[in-house]
Amino acid sequence: MSSSARVSLSSEALALGPLDGRYRPAVAPLIDHLSEAALNRNRVHVEVEWFIHLAQHQVLPGLEKLTAEQEAGLRAIVTDFNTDSVAELAEIEAVTVHDVKAVEYYIGRRLEALGLAQLTPLVHFACTSEDINNLSYAVGVRDAVVDVWLPAARALVAQIADMARADRATPMLSHTHGQPATPTTLGKEIAVFAHRLGRQLDRIEKTEFLGKINGATGTYAAHVAAVPSADWQQVSESFVTGLGLTWNPLTTQIESHDWQAELYADVARFNRILHNLCTDMWSYISIGYFQQIPVPGATGSSTMPHKVNPIRFENAEANLELSNGILDTLGATLVTSRWQRDLTDSSGQRNIGVGFGHSLLAISNVAKGLERLDTAADVLANDLDHNWEVLGEAVQTVMRAEAIAGVPGMENPYERLKDLTRGHRVDGARMQEFVKGLDLSADAEARLIALTPGTYTGVADALVDRV
Structure with a gap:
């Protein structure tokens, strides 16, 4: 379609980016803090609080403290900030071509109604943008x-x-x-x-x-x-x-x-x-x-129903x-x-x-x-049952401990388990047969015979409690 034949989709209701369009519901809470409108409201907030702060501390000669009513009126400029305020700021900025200066003038417009017109110079006092x-x-x-x-x-x-x-x-x-x-x-x-x-x-x-x-x-x-x-x-x-x-x-x-x-x-x-x-x-x-x-009613794939x-x-x-x-x-x-x-x-x-x-x-x-x-759980269990060779680590480590304890015949534990398990599928019967032929101490042999891939998990379950 040529550009001249396209129907214009330009509209305030349409968004250029997905965060303000398709995904807006998921991110909407951020708008009140990180949008351009929120930035301007926060600018008004900072300017108003600076105005009040200077008056409260009577920093400037001749500056009197504000009344509680005047302070409340100033802070209402912030709490009353809304979409009309955004539009007014935009109109002011179109003239000033400066966003922070527009905020200063926006606040200045509201001082007369609070009986503070004489303090207009206090807005943005000694501040850079x-x-x-x-x-x-x-x-x-x-x-x-x-x-x-x-x-x-x-x-x-x-x-x-x-x-x-x-x-x-x-x-x-x-x-x-x-x-x-x-x-x-x-x-x-x-x-x-x-x-x-x-x-x-x-x-x-x-x-x-x-x-x-x-x-x-x-x-x-x-x-x-x-x-x-x-x-x-x-x-x-x-x-x-x-x-x-x-x-x-x-x-x-x-x-x-x-x-x-x-x-x-x-x-x-x-x-x-x-x-x-x-x-x-x-x-x-x-x-x-x-x-x-x-999800009921949802489509998983547009062409593959499964x-x-x-x-x-x-x-x-x-x-x-x-x-x-x-x-x-x-x-x-x-x-x-x-x-x-x-x-x-x-x-x-x-x-x-x-x-x-x-x-x-x-x-x-x-x-x-x-x-x-x-x-x-059934898939997890089946996977474990088809990989008895993972017990090779346990067997060779027990053999090392037995050798240190003086049990004879425990030479080359790693190499012997490598020969048994590397490149081979080992089932439970073959692993137990191997263990029984090692002449381990009775206690060590009993522990290894009782061990399965599903029980060879150390203290994994207890580690969860550290979260």
């Missing part, structure tokens, strides 16, 4: 992580831990290098992921969200020029910490974004471990260790990769700014929500995928 932006991003990222991403991630890890406990004693053939190996339990292998993911969440929960408000090049030059008697560093610190952030005392024009790089690296590492879980679950499904519970495709895990893999592509880029670029300021961070930070959105979508898909799995 980055003073407002760095704090607004810090508040938005903090709230997105604490209120949305972390609860979803914690719920998923709890779900994984529950699965581990349910299958804590279900024996499973291991596959190291893709080959049959010393058995484990399905629960223990799942518990490993719960433990790994949980460690990353512990790191993320300890994140410091830094902020600064110190002027055009971080020197408080305009502040001191206007009011040299004020302790501007103390004013700055008390304001930043009052927002629930950690004060950064030493910066250029920008807050250095190191905390963001640290956070994104930790989230990306969580994503990578979750990606590993997805590939393992996909592989276990492919060899029949799990059965997928069909199939139920593991699409939740495949979707999650793709979204985790997309998330890390963005988070890795942000972490690598945000820590660099030419001299005292460049604007490369401005465009980059507008994609923070996209990075977290793809991660949140993946978390949702993994949770749904895990919900539709049933352990195929």
Whole structure:
């Protein structure tokens, strides 16, 4: 179809990206924290709180404290922020061609109704745009992580831990290098992921969200020029910490974004471990260790009726990769700014929500995928019963212990078991026959005769309790 013959699909109701279209329900909670509208609301919040902070501390000569009613009215500018506010800000920015200046004028328009018109110059006092932006991003990222991403991630890890406990004693053939190996339990292998993911969440929960408000090049030059008697560093610190952030005392024009790089690296590492879980679950499904519970009415394959495709895990893999592509880029670029300021961070930070959105979508898909799995205990047991050769490790290790204890005839244990098992399928009868011919001590022989691939799991079940 030629471009002239196409019907235009341009509409506010249509989205260019899948997070704002197909997948919007899964990521919608992030909109209130990491969207452009949320950024502007947070800018209004920071500007209003700075205005109130200066008045409360009477930093400027002649500045009187605000009444409780005036403070409430100022904060209502934030709580009343809505889609009409977004449209008004857009109209102002179309004139100013500057987003933060538009916020300053937006607040200024509302001061007269509060009896504060004379204090209009106090809005954005001694601030550079980055003073407002760095704090607004810090508040938005903090709230997105604490209120949305972390609860979803914690719920998923709890779900994984529950699965581990349910299958804590279900024996499973291991596959190291893709080959049959010393058995484990399905629960223990799942518990490993719960433990790994949980460690990353512990790191993320300890994140410091830094902020600064110190002027055009971080020197408080305009502040001191206007009011040299004020302790501007103390004013700055008390304001930043009052927002629930950690004060950064030493910066250029920008807050250095190191905390963001640290956070994104930790989230990306969580994503990578979750990606590993997805590939393992996909592989276990492919060899029949799990059965997928069909969703009533759902199509597994468009042409093969028998199939139920593991699409939740495949979707999650793709979204985790997309998330890390963005988070890795942000972490690598945000820590660099030419001299005292460049604007490369401005465009980059507008994609923070996209990075977290793809991660949140993946978390949702993994949770749904895990919900539709049933352990195929019969398949696991059959696989173990066809791989008695994995007991070769146990037999040769017992022979080593017997040799140390002075039992004769225990020479070359590894080599003897290699001859028995490598390249050969060994059934239970052949393994027990071999053990009986070793002249082991009575106790050692009894232990090995009683051993099967399904019971050769060490303390795997107990290890699950460490989650």
